[in-house]
Amino acid sequence: MATERKKRVAKNAKKTTRVKIGKGLSLKRGQEEKLSKKPGSSNVGRYKKVEKGDFCGPSGGAAAGTYPVNSKKRCRAALSYAHNAPNPDGIRACVKRKCKDARAEKKSYKGRRKK
Numbered sequence: 001m002a003t004e005r006k007k008r009v010a011k012n013a014k015k016t017t018r019v020k021i022g023k024g025l026s027l028k029r030g031q032e033e034k035l036s037k038k039p040g041s042s043n044v045g046r047y048k049k050v051e052k053g054d055f056c057g058p059s060g061g062a063a064a065g066t067y068p069v070n071s072k073k074r075c076r077a078a079l080s081y082a083h084n085a086p087n088p089d090g091i092r093a094c095v096k097r098k099c100k101d102a103r104a105e106k107k108s109y110k111g112r113r114k115k
Helices: 002-015 031-036 072-084 088-098 100-104
Strands: 018-022 025-028
Touching: 018 031, 025 031, 072 088, 088 100
Parallel strands: none
Antiparallel strands: 018 025
16 A cells, blocks of 8 residues: 555656746756756755745846845845855845845944043
8 A cells, every 4th residue: 555655656746847946936857956056056946935036046147046035134145145146246236126125224333422
């Protein structure tokens, strides 16, 4: 009985030819591994719950599904990891464009006031 289940699971696995790497993003099976070897694309497919428009990877020459910017924390992370992309300035410009509200909340530190 267990062997029948394994056969059925294996049969269904062969049917799926695409792998989900994000909301609205999918790739052919095996393509994900090839893209992860590309510079700045080691985390392809690790953000399955992030929507398609919340990635900045393609702007910097990295694969789709990299450099997510759906929160303030991820915006900062994308900026700090931008140096790994083929075109870091593209990542920075994309983050600047998509994370305006995150930058607006940043408080400036003027130092200690003297009385």
